Amino acid sequence: MIASRRLMFAVLAGFMTLGSAWADPCKDLAPTRGQSGKDVIWIPTPEPLIDKMLTAAKVTAQDRVFDLGAGDGIIAITAARKFGAQSVGIEFNPKMADYARCKVQEAGMTERVRIITGDIFVENFSSANVVTLYLLPDLNLRLRPTLLKMKPGTRVVSHAFTMGDWEPDETMSHEYARGYFWVVPAQVEGDWMFSGMEGGPMRVSLRQTYQNIGGMFTRASNTQPLVGARLRGEDISFQFITPDKNVHTFTGRVASDRITGTINSAGLQTPVEAKRL
Numbered sequence: 001m002i003a004s005r006r007l008m009f010a011v012l013a014g015f016m017t018l019g020s021a022w023a024d025p026c027k028d029l030a031p032t033r034g035q036s037g038k039d040v041i042w043i044p045t046p047e048p049l050i051d052k053m054l055t056a057a058k059v060t061a062q063d064r065v066f067d068l069g070a071g072d073g074i075i076a077i078t079a080a081r082k083f084g085a086q087s088v089g090i091e092f093n094p095k096m097a098d099y100a101r102c103k104v105q106e107a108g109m110t111e112r113v114r115i116i117t118g119d120i121f122v123e124n125f126s127s128a129n130v131v132t133l134y135l136l137p138d139l140n141l142r143l144r145p146t147l148l149k150m151k152p153g154t155r156v157v158s159h160a161f162t163m164g165d166w167e168p169d170e171t172m173s174h175e176y177a178r179g180y181f182w183v184v185p186a187q188v189e190g191d192w193m194f195s196g197m198e199g200g201p202m203r204v205s206l207r208q209t210y211q212n213i214g215g216m217f218t219r220a221s222n223t224q225p226l227v228g229a230r231l232r233g234e235d236i237s238f239q240f241i242t243p244d245k246n247v248h249t250f251t252g253r254v255a256s257d258r259i260t261g262t263i264n265s266a267g268l269q270t271p272v273e274a275k276r277l
């Protein structure tokens with residue numbers, strides 16, 4: 001009887017020890033909400049907003065997500081666990097970075113998530129095609145020139161803070177928290193010569209403020225404004241109306257000094273190409 005009681009206590013004690021170990025193996029490293037960081041304190045982004053931010057950015061297993069100022073690693077872990085991405089978190093505070101690594105391990109995501117202890121203004125994140133931020137307005141503005149030089153089509157999502165006069169392409173919210181989404185636009189400002197279509201080559205002059213574009217086209221000394229010009233990453237489209245009142249729609253892709261695409265004129269598709277002048 002006594003022996004069996006002893007056995008029961010031993011089993012119970014064993015379960016309790018295991019239970020507390022399972023409860024939170026990262027407990028000793030746990031950060032405090034609001035603790036100071038180098039440039040900004042730590043407050044985590046709520047998970048429902050992270051889901052919306054990564055959904056807006058259309059994150060998939062083909063993506064490489066960098067979270068700048070990773071905190072406990074929640075964005076990097078979610079990008080890997082729910083969206084299948086490879087992700088990297090950059091965190092300045094070494095203890096916080098250790099905690100994030102522990103959380104990555106706890107989530108079983110060590111194959112897909114890396115936490116770098118470092119400064120977001122020093123580390124190179126140019127291999128990202130998705131960048132996430134929860135920083136401060138002035139830090140977003142400091143990062144903006146770097147973000148705008150990233151490969152066109154790179155997606156940027158920020159919790160709470162905007163990018164000055166670079167308007168977001170989309171916004172999202174969860175309760176009182178807001179998120180902002182941008183696609184890094186290709187640089188298209190300037191003059192382009194389109195060739196390949198009927199009626200001879202056409203000169204197109206584009207003006208650009210971030211993703212907002214407009215311009216004029218000139219053909220045989222006739223200059224007219226473009227209509228509905230749109231740029232999203234490398235994807236560009238606009239319409240132009242020729243003197244015969246026909247509406248033509250161009251859709252194409254920008255690759256540095258070359259644009260390739262198709263002009264649709266009353267259902268007739270003509271492949272065209274443009275070179276930067």
Ligand SMILES: C[S@@+](CC[C@H](N)C(=O)[O-])C[C@H]1O[C@@H](n2cnc3c(N)ncnc32)[C@H](O)[C@@H]1O
Binds near residue numbers: 043068073
């Ligand atoms: C507001 S928290 C956001 C954490 C996480 N990205 C999220 O959304 O849940 C900002 C984090 O950035 C870190 N941080 C502050 N300045 C940094 C810098 N210059 N380089 C890297 N991390 C930094 C802080 O320690 C903190 O963990």
